Amino acid sequence: xxxxxxxxxxxxxxxxxxxxxxxxxxxxxxxxxxxxxxxxxxxxxxxxxxxxxxxxxxxxxxxxxxxxxxxxxxxxxxxxxxxxxxxxxxxxxxxxxxxxxxxxxxxxxxxxxxxxxxxxxxxxxxxxxxxxxxxxxxxxxxxxxxxxxxxxxxxxxxxxxxxxxxxxxxxxxxxxxxxxxxxxxxxxxxxxxxxxxxxxxxxxxxxxxxxxxxxx
Ligand code: GTB
Numbered sequence: 001x002x003x004x005x006x007x008x009x010x011x012x013x014x015x016x017x018x019x020x021x022x023x024x025x026x027x028x029x030x031x032x033x034x035x036x037x038x039x040x041x042x043x044x045x046x047x048x049x050x051x052x053x054x055x056x057x058x059x060x061x062x063x064x065x066x067x068x069x070x071x072x073x074x075x076x077x078x079x080x081x082x083x084x085x086x087x088x089x090x091x092x093x094x095x096x097x098x099x100x101x102x103x104x105x106x107x108x109x110x111x112x113x114x115x116x117x118x119x120x121x122x123x124x125x126x127x128x129x130x131x132x133x134x135x136x137x138x139x140x141x142x143x144x145x146x147x148x149x150x151x152x153x154x155x156x157x158x159x160x161x162x163x164x165x166x167x168x169x170x171x172x173x174x175x176x177x178x179x180x181x182x183x184x185x186x187x188x189x190x191x192x193x194x195x196x197x198x199x200x201x202x203x204x205x206x207x208x209x210x211x212x213x214x215x216x
Contacts, residue, residue: 002036003028003064005075006053007209009039015210016175017203020072021060023169025205027076027162029198031083039209073105076162086162093158100156100163108146109170111138116173139179147183154192168193 005028007021021037028035044050045057054061054070061068062075069075077098080086087094115135122128146167150156155164171190174180181187193199 001065002034003062004036004038006038006040006059006061007206008059009041009209010213011206011210014214015207017206018173018175019059019206020169022202022206023072023166024060024062024075024079025202026165026169026199027079027086029201030160030165030196031079031085033079033083037205037209073101073166076166077101080162086165088158088161096157097161097163100161101166104163104166104170108142108167109173111135111142112170112173115139115177136177136179139174140182143179143183143186147186150185150189152185154189160193160196164189164193 005021005024007025008019011019013019025035025037040050040059045054045059051057053063053068056070058070060072060075061070062078069078076086087097115132118128118132118135122131125131155161156167157163168190171180171186180190194203
């Protein structure tokens with residue numbers, strides 16, 4: 001059965017691939033699993049039918065037969081466990097790859113989201129000028145630690161894994177902040193991931209949704 005993913009009908013990121021359906025699309029492409037996409041509006045995501053699928057009224061969700069799950073981390077772990085290509089066979093290596101997936105979501109992403117929230121909602125506050133550098137310093141600590149661990153390696157632990165997919169997706173949220181670029185090895189890590197054919201296919205697929213929305 002072909003799984004179905006939900007994504008924004010009109011993504012506020014204007015096709016930059018930053019909404020979290022992109023992470024799931026990328027995972028599908030890495031393992032060679034065809035998928036369908038159901039596009040939803042913000043209003044539809046708050047309706048009872050959708051809330052039954054996702055209690056917080058967000059994208060992405062994953063449906064396959066009787067199974068319906070949400071949270072991009074859980075979805076990607078599910079895909080990676082069902083198909084070869086995103087987790088190593090060796091049990092210890094697999095546990096380490098899953099650790100990186102959690103590290104991306106639980107350790108790296110929170111201060112990055114804090115910065116985004118500040119940029120979007122606190123710019124007009126008198127204390128914004130003091131708060132932003134403090135948030136960015138917290139991000140810098142994590143980026144330095146990550147850069148130190150990655151070193152000269154291509155990927156975080158052996159071959160490319162679901163952990164790298166999630167880590168790169170999280171780093172991409174720093175966009176034009178210049179923070180990732182302070183570490184050339186991290187910038188190269190993101191570029192290496194973005195050059196993967198699976199990433200390109202996923203990016204083009206979500207970009208096609210943006211193009212269709214902007215033309216129609
Ligand atoms: N913890 C959940 C997960 O990991 O799956 C978080 C899901 C989530 O944040 N979904 C967002 C959403 O549905 C879209 S991805 N928001 C609508 C709502 O809450 O009502 C986050 C996102 C949104 C927009 C941009 N952007 O414009 O650049 C980037 C990322």
